[in-house]
Amino acid sequence: MKALIILFIALLPLQWGTDFEAAKKTAKEKHRLILLNFSGSDWCAPCIQTKKEYFGSDVFVSMANDNLVLVNADFPRRKKNKLSEAQTKQNEALAEKYNKEGNFPYTLLLDADGKVLKSWKGKPEKSVSSWVAEVKSVCESYKR
Template identity: 55%
Template structure:
């Protein structure tokens, strides 16, 4: 029974990662939230995978994010089987041109609803999920 409770809590509190920055800005404005953009190489970047598993997919982060953040993932997979639709690739490339022209991975940004960068994490932040959430909450 305890497993089912945890499973359903995870399903209900897991935030959605968007692929469209303009939609994220609209949602952030309407709900008065900040936007977190994560640039990731999901199938080739070891630190990206580690960030996702050890921080971004933890209950601590997901619970916090569901209430405070609009999440955007700009993924750049390399393996042919993981390639994104052309439209999504174009959206990710446009976002990278604007916020990650140096092509850093992982690269995570906290921005306001107007697109102003408040905080950037270059690489794996080397923090616990609780410490990462504390970093983010400092901007509220």
């Protein structure tokens, strides 16, 4: 039965939010960390690979469902993927605070107040399982 529940949870798509203030509130309520990812979803090859290989992996999904509030700050370039003006401004404000160098992809692990605990420039250079274990380790040390 437990295996069935785990399988069911793993099949649920991850919920990536776009509202950072809402993510901070949820992180406080659920005692979780925030994973903020800066991406160029329609032009950045390493971003697309990271999403597919890392964020799409079963091991990440399972860990994230229990430990993280996910936020994606996307910067698409194609007209058909254009974000609303409000979302664009919000993402630009996040970039001004957390990604001044304009790295893509750029992933940060933050506490519920928005303090940076760990960050990764580019696609992780570790295996998926090693990277997920690293994220989980920070989450677990924060819960103590």
